[in-house]
Amino acid sequence: MTDLVPAPRAATLDPDSAVPLYAQLEDLLLRRVEAGEWAAGTQIPTESQLCEAYGVSRVTVRQALGRLVRRGLLSRGRGRGTFVRDARLTAGARSVSSFSAELSERGMRPGSRVLDVAREPADPEVAAALDREPGAELIRLRRIRLGDGLPIAVQTSLLVAERFPDLEAHLGDDVSLYAILRARYGTVPVEATEVFRVTGMPKEIAPLLDVGRGAHGFHATRVTYDGREAFEHTTSYLRGDRYEIRLTLRNTR
Template identity: 45%
Template sequence: MNKDMLLTVDRRKPEPLWHQAEKAIRERIEAGEWPPGTQIPAEDKLCEWLGVSRITIRHALRNLESIDLLRREHGRGTFVRNASVVAGPRGLTSFTTEMAAIGLKVGSRLLSQEIVPANAAIAAALGIEEGDDVVRIRRLRLGNGDPIGVQSAHLRFDRVPGLIEQDLSEGSLYQHLERLYGIKPIEATETYRVGPAGAEDAALLGVVEGSPSFIVERITVDARGPFETTLSVMRGDRYEIRSVLRA
């Protein structure tokens, strides 16, 4: 890294030093000199190049971390963050709505839509008998053109007659369900765990088989009861969960 290419701070300016340092670092990121995944120079190097104190640099780095441009890894350093989906407190929304709300261009690739028999877990989630027909819709979900997750939704066949013939390649599944069947979700239960990406999902997500992933199980209900259960495998480096805890 050529330090002459870095902006420097000017103590004659009324602008705070930490803000000038933040702008200098951010410019390098936005110019592509430090692409996503790159480890930026250590704090002492940044102090030397910018001519500011460690406190000033830490203030700048904290601000850049708070707007998701950087991430700190304990014992390793500070890295330019990959574009990621941050899931925090939210209402009951579809993936499409959730992505749009955080400014990502939503994309989806329909992998399959078919009728399959419900296994024991799906039957229990939907309140049907094992072996009953369900509609399975499998999609690759994208944010700004990059793969984020693989979602497999299972819906009660008796609630969505004819769905299998519909074009579900575009738009929100919940919008289709409301338009076609008057189904409006009112509550969902989600369970998160960390697990390895299987070979098929890993290939779709562009990661190595066995890479850590968020496994998200969701059961969604409307006024008549559970109508959908979804299993999502989300890229661990592009999906986060953030909660705010208050006393």
């Protein structure tokens, strides 16, 4: 548990202000996070400690924390407390890019560890997604995707084998698949369809991501196109405490 550092004298709440107390507290806590007082992954003080430090009710503290959770700055775990999220792992609107590029754009060091590479026949569902006949030969690449050395996702990529001869010879840890496809085969992703669902981690995936079986996260399915046809079908299991999706919605009229 992180000890509560007393708030600076100037960082007090004004009960006579037109700004509600919960909004004032939200701003003060936000400033402490942005100042680096609580680093990403750090557990912040308890509700009781915050009540005592700022002289406010538990309702006010919960309102302030709830707003910061909704903004993606904090995360809560039942029975575990409240933690500072790493906002760099928040995925919003983005282009068709690799996971490595997505992390790099957020200031993180991307990495990957290959679990296995093999060939397998396409099952009917994947074959339909790739517009191939069932049984068509696919290259399967399973990797753990890392951000700053920490596991974020387990990803399985299925690629049309006839389009990428000898691809296996060029795959390895910390290698960008899309960079290889571009450099050696002239294949550039242009469009993708992606579906995210909330899921509990299967027993074979949980230890790879260093989480408990059934821990909540995302299951993502993606089909990627190069402008002519689909060339990749990918499924990913992503840690819910290290990856977040946030979209901005806006009416056009």
